[in-house]
Amino acid sequence: MGKEVKTNAVRILDRNKVEYELNKYECDDFKDGVSIADMLEQSYDMSFKTLVTVGKSGKYYVFAIPVDKEINMKKAAKEVGEKNIEMVHVKDINAVTGYIRGGCTPIGMKKNYPTVINESAKEHEKIIVSGGRLGLQIILKPDDLVKVTNGRYADIIMH
Template structure:
Protein backbone atom coordinates (compact mmCIF):
# COMPACT_ATOMS: atom_id res chain seq x y z
CA UNK A 1 0.00 0.00 0.00
CA UNK A 2 2.75 2.49 0.98
CA UNK A 3 4.47 2.09 -2.37
CA UNK A 4 1.28 2.70 -4.31
CA UNK A 5 0.56 6.04 -2.65
CA UNK A 6 4.05 7.34 -3.50
CA UNK A 7 3.53 6.48 -7.12
CA UNK A 8 0.34 8.53 -7.32
CA UNK A 9 1.93 11.82 -6.37
CA UNK A 10 4.76 11.72 -8.92
CA UNK A 11 4.78 14.97 -10.84
CA UNK A 12 6.44 15.70 -14.18
CA UNK A 13 9.12 17.57 -12.24
CA UNK A 14 9.95 14.43 -10.25
CA UNK A 15 9.94 12.22 -13.33
CA UNK A 16 12.38 14.55 -15.08
CA UNK A 17 14.73 14.55 -12.08
CA UNK A 18 14.62 10.76 -11.91
CA UNK A 19 15.21 10.41 -15.64
CA UNK A 20 18.28 12.63 -15.24
CA UNK A 21 19.35 10.77 -12.09
CA UNK A 22 19.20 13.94 -9.98
CA UNK A 23 18.75 13.25 -6.27
CA UNK A 24 15.92 15.20 -4.64
CA UNK A 25 13.79 15.19 -1.55
CA UNK A 26 10.02 15.73 -1.50
CA UNK A 27 8.36 17.85 1.18
CA UNK A 28 4.59 17.54 1.30
CA UNK A 29 2.36 20.03 3.05
CA UNK A 30 -1.38 20.34 3.51
CA UNK A 31 -2.82 22.97 1.24
CA UNK A 32 -5.97 23.13 -0.86
CA UNK A 33 -5.38 26.43 -2.59
CA UNK A 34 -2.69 28.87 -3.62
CA UNK A 35 -0.50 30.22 -0.83
CA UNK A 36 2.58 32.31 -1.38
CA UNK A 37 6.12 31.07 -1.03
CA UNK A 38 6.64 32.52 2.44
CA UNK A 39 3.70 30.53 3.78
CA UNK A 40 4.90 27.43 1.95
CA UNK A 41 8.34 27.75 3.57
CA UNK A 42 6.63 28.15 6.94
CA UNK A 43 4.61 24.96 6.40
CA UNK A 44 7.58 22.88 5.20
CA UNK A 45 10.15 24.36 7.56
CA UNK A 46 12.35 25.24 4.57
CA UNK A 47 14.72 28.17 5.20
CA UNK A 48 13.30 31.29 3.52
CA UNK A 49 16.58 32.28 1.87
CA UNK A 50 16.84 28.80 0.27
CA UNK A 51 13.23 28.82 -0.97
CA UNK A 52 12.60 29.92 -4.52
CA UNK A 53 9.45 30.75 -6.47
CA UNK A 54 8.93 30.13 -10.16
CA UNK A 55 7.62 33.01 -12.24
CA UNK A 56 6.75 33.02 -15.93
CA UNK A 57 7.18 36.18 -17.95
CA UNK A 58 6.61 37.01 -21.59
CA UNK A 59 8.95 39.16 -23.63
CA UNK A 60 8.20 41.69 -26.35
CA UNK A 61 8.98 38.89 -28.82
CA UNK A 62 6.02 36.90 -27.33
CA UNK A 63 8.50 34.27 -26.07
CA UNK A 64 8.03 32.92 -22.56
CA UNK A 65 10.75 32.81 -19.92
CA UNK A 66 11.00 31.12 -16.54
CA UNK A 67 12.48 33.04 -13.63
CA UNK A 68 13.38 31.28 -10.38
CA UNK A 69 13.84 33.82 -7.60
CA UNK A 70 14.00 33.89 -3.79
CA UNK A 71 10.47 33.83 -2.35
CA UNK A 72 10.92 37.06 -0.38
CA UNK A 73 12.12 39.05 -3.39
CA UNK A 74 10.51 40.70 -6.40
CA UNK A 75 11.70 40.37 -9.96
CA UNK A 76 13.25 43.46 -11.57
CA UNK A 77 11.67 43.38 -15.02
CA UNK A 78 14.36 45.58 -16.63
CA UNK A 79 17.20 43.39 -15.35
CA UNK A 80 15.28 40.20 -16.18
CA UNK A 81 14.61 41.44 -19.72
CA UNK A 82 18.31 42.09 -20.21
CA UNK A 83 19.15 38.64 -18.79
CA UNK A 84 17.00 36.92 -21.44
CA UNK A 85 17.87 39.33 -24.27
CA UNK A 86 14.50 41.08 -24.52
CA UNK A 87 13.61 44.78 -24.64
CA UNK A 88 11.04 44.18 -21.91
CA UNK A 89 9.26 41.35 -20.11
CA UNK A 90 6.07 41.20 -18.09
CA UNK A 91 4.36 38.62 -15.91
CA UNK A 92 1.92 36.38 -17.74
CA UNK A 93 -1.70 36.58 -16.68
CA UNK A 94 -2.75 34.20 -13.88
CA UNK A 95 -5.39 32.73 -16.21
CA UNK A 96 -2.65 31.80 -18.71
CA UNK A 97 -0.39 29.93 -16.26
CA UNK A 98 -1.92 26.53 -16.96
CA UNK A 99 -2.09 27.07 -20.74
CA UNK A 100 1.59 28.09 -20.90
CA UNK A 101 3.12 25.78 -18.27
CA UNK A 102 0.70 22.92 -17.67
CA UNK A 103 0.79 23.82 -13.97
CA UNK A 104 -1.55 25.77 -11.68
CA UNK A 105 -0.74 28.95 -9.77
CA UNK A 106 1.16 28.00 -6.63
CA UNK A 107 2.22 24.67 -8.12
CA UNK A 108 4.43 25.91 -10.93
CA UNK A 109 7.75 24.08 -11.03
CA UNK A 110 10.71 25.19 -13.17
CA UNK A 111 10.88 21.52 -14.22
CA UNK A 112 8.47 19.74 -16.54
CA UNK A 113 6.53 22.58 -18.12
CA UNK A 114 4.70 21.93 -21.38
CA UNK A 115 7.75 23.28 -23.21
CA UNK A 116 11.32 23.90 -22.13
CA UNK A 117 11.46 27.67 -21.86
CA UNK A 118 14.61 29.72 -21.36
CA UNK A 119 15.18 29.64 -17.61
CA UNK A 120 17.11 32.01 -15.36
CA UNK A 121 17.81 31.15 -11.72
CA UNK A 122 18.66 33.94 -9.31
CA UNK A 123 22.40 33.95 -8.66
CA UNK A 124 21.94 33.62 -4.86
CA UNK A 125 20.87 29.99 -5.44
CA UNK A 126 24.55 29.19 -6.04
CA UNK A 127 25.29 30.04 -2.39
CA UNK A 128 23.49 26.89 -1.27
CA UNK A 129 24.06 23.16 -1.68
CA UNK A 130 20.29 22.71 -1.87
CA UNK A 131 17.34 24.93 -2.65
CA UNK A 132 13.59 24.43 -2.45
CA UNK A 133 11.32 24.83 -5.47
CA UNK A 134 7.78 23.82 -6.30
CA UNK A 135 7.36 20.16 -7.11
CA UNK A 136 4.72 20.75 -9.77
CA UNK A 137 1.59 20.82 -7.67
CA UNK A 138 0.23 22.65 -4.69
CA UNK A 139 1.36 20.91 -1.53
CA UNK A 140 4.62 19.58 -3.01
CA UNK A 141 8.05 21.15 -2.59
CA UNK A 142 11.30 19.70 -3.94
CA UNK A 143 14.69 20.09 -2.28
CA UNK A 144 17.58 19.72 -4.72
CA UNK A 145 20.94 21.03 -5.85
CA UNK A 146 20.66 24.39 -7.67
CA UNK A 147 23.48 23.32 -9.99
CA UNK A 148 21.60 20.14 -10.93
CA UNK A 149 18.40 22.16 -11.42
CA UNK A 150 20.28 24.48 -13.77
CA UNK A 151 21.73 21.50 -15.67
CA UNK A 152 18.36 19.83 -16.16
CA UNK A 153 16.53 23.04 -17.16
CA UNK A 154 19.42 24.50 -19.16
CA UNK A 155 19.25 27.55 -16.88
CA UNK A 156 21.78 30.30 -16.28
CA UNK A 157 22.39 32.00 -12.94
CA UNK A 158 21.81 35.76 -13.02
CA UNK A 159 20.86 38.71 -10.82
CA UNK A 160 17.20 39.31 -11.73
CA UNK A 161 15.64 40.88 -8.63
CA UNK A 162 15.12 44.42 -7.41
CA UNK A 163 17.86 45.51 -5.03
Protein backbone atom coordinates in the same frame (compact mmCIF):
# COMPACT_ATOMS: atom_id res chain seq x y z
CA MET B 1 6.68 7.02 -2.47
CA GLY B 2 3.14 6.73 -3.71
CA LYS B 3 2.37 6.96 -7.41
CA GLU B 4 0.41 10.18 -6.92
CA VAL B 5 3.68 12.07 -6.33
CA LYS B 6 5.02 11.52 -9.86
CA THR B 7 4.62 14.95 -11.37
CA ASN B 8 6.32 15.71 -14.66
CA ALA B 9 9.09 17.45 -12.71
CA VAL B 10 9.74 14.33 -10.62
CA ARG B 11 9.79 12.10 -13.71
CA ILE B 12 12.38 14.39 -15.34
CA LEU B 13 14.59 14.33 -12.24
CA ASP B 14 14.37 10.53 -12.14
CA ARG B 15 15.15 10.25 -15.86
CA ASN B 16 18.20 12.49 -15.42
CA LYS B 17 19.28 10.57 -12.30
CA VAL B 18 19.25 13.75 -10.22
CA GLU B 19 19.33 13.40 -6.44
CA TYR B 20 16.42 15.17 -4.78
CA GLU B 21 14.08 14.98 -1.83
CA LEU B 22 10.33 15.46 -1.93
CA ASN B 23 8.53 17.32 0.80
CA LYS B 24 4.76 16.91 1.00
CA TYR B 25 2.56 19.25 3.01
CA GLU B 26 -1.15 20.03 3.35
CA CYS B 27 -2.27 22.68 0.91
CA ASP B 28 -5.66 22.90 -0.78
CA ASP B 29 -5.38 26.25 -2.49
CA PHE B 30 -2.80 28.80 -3.58
CA LYS B 31 -0.57 30.24 -0.88
CA ASP B 32 2.37 32.50 -1.63
CA GLY B 33 5.89 31.21 -1.11
CA VAL B 34 6.55 33.28 2.02
CA SER B 35 3.44 31.83 3.72
CA ILE B 36 4.53 28.29 2.84
CA ALA B 37 8.12 28.90 4.01
CA ASP B 38 6.72 30.28 7.28
CA MET B 39 4.33 27.36 7.68
CA LEU B 40 7.13 24.82 7.07
CA GLU B 41 9.76 26.84 8.96
CA GLN B 42 11.99 27.07 5.88
CA SER B 43 14.53 29.75 5.04
CA TYR B 44 13.31 32.36 2.54
CA ASP B 45 16.77 32.40 0.96
CA MET B 46 16.58 28.69 0.13
CA SER B 47 12.92 28.70 -0.96
CA PHE B 48 12.50 29.71 -4.60
CA LYS B 49 9.34 30.76 -6.39
CA THR B 50 8.83 30.26 -10.10
CA LEU B 51 7.81 33.26 -12.18
CA VAL B 52 6.65 32.90 -15.76
CA THR B 53 6.95 35.91 -18.04
CA VAL B 54 6.34 36.80 -21.65
CA GLY B 55 8.57 39.10 -23.67
CA LYS B 56 7.68 41.71 -26.26
CA SER B 57 8.64 39.04 -28.83
CA GLY B 58 5.87 36.75 -27.53
CA LYS B 59 8.42 34.25 -26.18
CA TYR B 60 8.07 32.88 -22.64
CA TYR B 61 10.76 32.97 -19.96
CA VAL B 62 11.01 31.35 -16.55
CA PHE B 63 12.69 32.90 -13.52
CA ALA B 64 13.32 31.35 -10.11
CA ILE B 65 13.95 33.77 -7.24
CA PRO B 66 13.83 33.62 -3.43
CA VAL B 67 10.23 33.74 -2.19
CA ASP B 68 10.69 37.00 -0.29
CA LYS B 69 12.28 38.90 -3.19
CA GLU B 70 10.88 40.85 -6.13
CA ILE B 71 12.06 40.28 -9.67
CA ASN B 72 13.79 43.20 -11.35
CA MET B 73 11.96 43.21 -14.69
CA LYS B 74 14.62 45.35 -16.39
CA LYS B 75 17.48 43.06 -15.35
CA ALA B 76 15.46 39.95 -16.17
CA ALA B 77 14.48 41.26 -19.64
CA LYS B 78 18.08 42.20 -20.40
CA GLU B 79 19.24 38.75 -19.27
CA VAL B 80 16.99 37.03 -21.85
CA GLY B 81 17.60 39.59 -24.59
CA GLU B 82 14.19 41.29 -24.52
CA LYS B 83 13.35 45.00 -24.41
CA ASN B 84 10.80 44.26 -21.74
CA ILE B 85 8.90 41.38 -20.18
CA GLU B 86 5.74 41.07 -18.15
CA MET B 87 4.26 38.42 -15.92
CA VAL B 88 2.05 35.84 -17.62
CA HIS B 89 -1.56 36.35 -16.51
CA VAL B 90 -2.63 33.89 -13.79
CA LYS B 91 -5.40 32.48 -16.02
CA ASP B 92 -2.76 31.56 -18.66
CA ILE B 93 -0.28 29.80 -16.32
CA ASN B 94 -1.67 26.32 -16.92
CA ALA B 95 -1.90 26.74 -20.70
CA VAL B 96 1.71 27.96 -20.89
CA THR B 97 3.37 25.68 -18.31
CA GLY B 98 1.12 22.68 -17.74
CA TYR B 99 1.16 23.52 -14.04
CA ILE B 100 -1.25 25.45 -11.81
CA ARG B 101 -0.55 28.61 -9.83
CA GLY B 102 1.20 27.65 -6.62
CA GLY B 103 2.36 24.35 -8.11
CA CYS B 104 4.48 25.82 -10.88
CA THR B 105 8.07 24.55 -11.01
CA PRO B 106 10.83 25.43 -13.49
CA ILE B 107 11.28 21.70 -14.18
CA GLY B 108 9.23 19.96 -16.87
CA MET B 109 6.99 22.69 -18.25
CA LYS B 110 5.11 22.04 -21.50
CA LYS B 111 8.05 23.49 -23.41
CA ASN B 112 11.64 24.05 -22.39
CA TYR B 113 11.51 27.81 -21.87
CA PRO B 114 14.70 29.80 -21.23
CA THR B 115 15.20 29.63 -17.47
CA VAL B 116 17.18 31.96 -15.21
CA ILE B 117 17.79 31.20 -11.55
CA ASN B 118 18.82 34.02 -9.26
CA GLU B 119 22.53 33.78 -8.55
CA SER B 120 21.90 33.69 -4.78
CA ALA B 121 20.94 30.01 -5.25
CA LYS B 122 24.65 29.21 -5.59
CA GLU B 123 25.17 30.19 -1.94
CA HIS B 124 23.18 27.13 -0.81
CA GLU B 125 23.97 23.45 -0.87
CA LYS B 126 20.30 22.80 -1.66
CA ILE B 127 17.31 24.92 -2.61
CA ILE B 128 13.58 24.30 -2.53
CA VAL B 129 11.27 24.67 -5.54
CA SER B 130 7.69 23.64 -6.14
CA GLY B 131 7.20 20.01 -7.03
CA GLY B 132 4.66 20.55 -9.80
CA ARG B 133 1.47 20.61 -7.75
CA LEU B 134 0.08 22.17 -4.57
CA GLY B 135 1.50 20.60 -1.43
CA LEU B 136 4.70 19.25 -3.00
CA GLN B 137 8.23 20.62 -2.91
CA ILE B 138 11.45 19.43 -4.50
CA ILE B 139 14.69 19.95 -2.58
CA LEU B 140 17.77 19.73 -4.80
CA LYS B 141 21.20 21.17 -5.54
CA PRO B 142 21.05 24.48 -7.41
CA ASP B 143 23.41 23.18 -10.13
CA ASP B 144 21.07 20.22 -10.71
CA LEU B 145 18.17 22.65 -11.20
CA VAL B 146 20.26 24.57 -13.73
CA LYS B 147 21.15 21.29 -15.47
CA VAL B 148 17.61 19.89 -15.82
CA THR B 149 16.15 23.22 -16.97
CA ASN B 150 19.08 24.12 -19.26
CA GLY B 151 19.06 27.25 -17.15
CA ARG B 152 21.68 29.68 -15.96
CA TYR B 153 22.38 31.93 -13.00
CA ALA B 154 22.04 35.71 -13.05
CA ASP B 155 21.29 38.60 -10.73
CA ILE B 156 17.59 39.23 -11.47
CA ILE B 157 16.18 40.57 -8.20
CA MET B 158 15.56 44.04 -6.79
CA HIS B 159 18.23 45.15 -4.33
